[in-house]
Amino acid sequence: MEKVTMKDVAKEAGVSYTTVSHVINGTRFVKPETEKRVQDALEKLDYRPNSVARSLRIGSTKTIGLIVPDASNLFFAEISRKIEDLGFKLGYSVILGNSDNDSKKQTNYINTLIAKQVDGVIFIATGGDVEVLESLHKNNIPVVIADRDVPLEFADVVLLDNETAGYEATKHLLDLGHKCIACITGPNYLSSSSKRVIGYKRALKEFGIPVNPELVRSSNFRFDGGMSTMTDLLESDCKPTAVFVLNDMMAIGAMAAIRKAGMSIPEDFSIVGFDDIELSSITTPPLTTIAQPFDNLAKQTIELLVGRIQGDCGDDHKRIILSAELIERESTSEKGNR
Amino acid sequence: MEKVTMKDVAKEAGVSYTTVSHVINGTRFVKPETEKRVQDALEKLDYRPNSVARSLRIGSTKTIGLIVPDASNLFFAEISRKIEDLGFKLGYSVILGNSDNDSKKQTNYINTLIAKQVDGVIFIATGGDVEVLESLHKNNIPVVIADRDVPLEFADVVLLDNETAGYEATKHLLDLGHKCIACITGPNYLSSSSKRVIGYKRALKEFGIPVNPELVRSSNFRFDGGMSTMTDLLESDCKPTAVFVLNDMMAIGAMAAIRKAGMSIPEDFSIVGFDDIELSSITTPPLTTIAQPFDNLAKQTIELLVGRIQGDCGDDHKRIILSAELIERESTSEKGNR
DNA sequence: CTGAAAGCGCTTACAG
């Protein structure tokens, strides 16, 4: 069970290992008869290419790094999954890293990705500093930033049009006659959160409704945060009749809080979420939400990255902005419909 | 921005690159003064080690492969996340692959993992054939099988004691006075499903209740499957008052079906799930379930693998069986408590 | 149509 290398195959087939390499890679003509001998030897010895050696020689590992805040979060889990799928189809393996909110961990990851000579990196920012990405750039490793904007000149970016999406979600509620609409946001330093809030405010303004800061609460994008923030909101003075929650995880938490307070959805209270994770279609009632274009996001991101890897080194860095769509389900209804 | 190698550092510091290597790795004594010069050069040139070259030389990549059925499933997402975390702490990067139910894809993955010279593989089986794993073994790559048993002599295995867990879940329902208890299973070819069913039957027998095959339905471990199977069950002749659902995803779907049928949980119907994914504590009502020892599962798995990698080549392959715990929440109550 | 040889960037005996 010793490692079998090209040398062994060459000896077995009675050719030089140059030839073996060429038949494996189909990279120059080989006399059919010779080729057959090599193929037989390959099979007989169950030869396995060593891509570490190959990578060292050709300077490319066919591996990309994917850094996400937390892959056990359903939203990132779905994105990672799709990126991994598409990447594999394009011939790339993915090394996955969870950054949490730990910028030290983030730095460690980036450093090992550089050491491992990944061909490119897809980065979904957590908070923390982002200067580490600089070193990727210095090492000529292309980076594409997905989902959460980050002020970096040297990277391509694929984002959702969060502002418009926030506007649409809020407008849906306004169109239903709601006037007192709360908003549960994510962490304010995330562009994906703050932009949605801008959309929310714009819709309100358009309907001539002043923004009540009491109704806009910042939370953590997680179930528990949605639940506790909604509870606070319901206990406060201003009695909203609807809420726009900036992701589905929190929205599901908020639904639990609303029910716990003895209200029915959507009869007493309307709620719209954001993301359209798989779960959202089967809550009770099914959640009206903004659907992230998961497939398209993954596709654009990986294609952009692979394009860069394959040498599209235009210095004009691209910003791709995708649009999201409102999915009306049963968690929203007209105000007064009680 | 040319790649800086040890040679460049050596030249800058005026030493041989042997010495550079030794100061980087701390692998032999170097005169403090010389060392300082090297350190300065390292810093000045912002040297980055190339672990591809290193790997080729030392025959180890410090990378492991993790193959899961579907990382967008919350259960695998949580496990992957933990394995990734612990692995990173031990100095290993992880390449993630989703096998789906596609044995061709599984084979492809295994082959690229071999080519990439991973140091080891953690494998969570989907259906499909498993002989591909054979080739890992032939290439001296240790494998540990997690969560789903697979009949393979050369791999270590870390499993849950599914039978006992299934017994406990069912007994809980029986202790509450339920006599007509349905069971929604996963695919039958998965040991994690079939063993839990054995536990379910054992508990029934112990309470002198015959197993009604009508009450045992096989489904797909997903939300939608739980929902539709539960709907069928409620429309059938035998009217159960409780159900043991073999994972939380399906249990959440089943809860939706029960509510849709106009019944309250737990007043009219009791339900116990399995896994204790994060979500289960915030459903309405919070789900009584069997808690998977996620942390321990990840920990044992990675430690076993790293042990093998580091040369513990005992031929006695280990089977580690972990136990699960019933978490009583609010989805179960005494029968007749309506 | 095929081979001999250099070299990718490291580590590590061997030698002094």
Added chain:
DNA sequence: CTGAAAGCGCTTACAG
């Protein structure tokens, strides 16, 4: 206390 050199397993000009 430090260096010269071999070699990990490949790819790819160069040569014939």
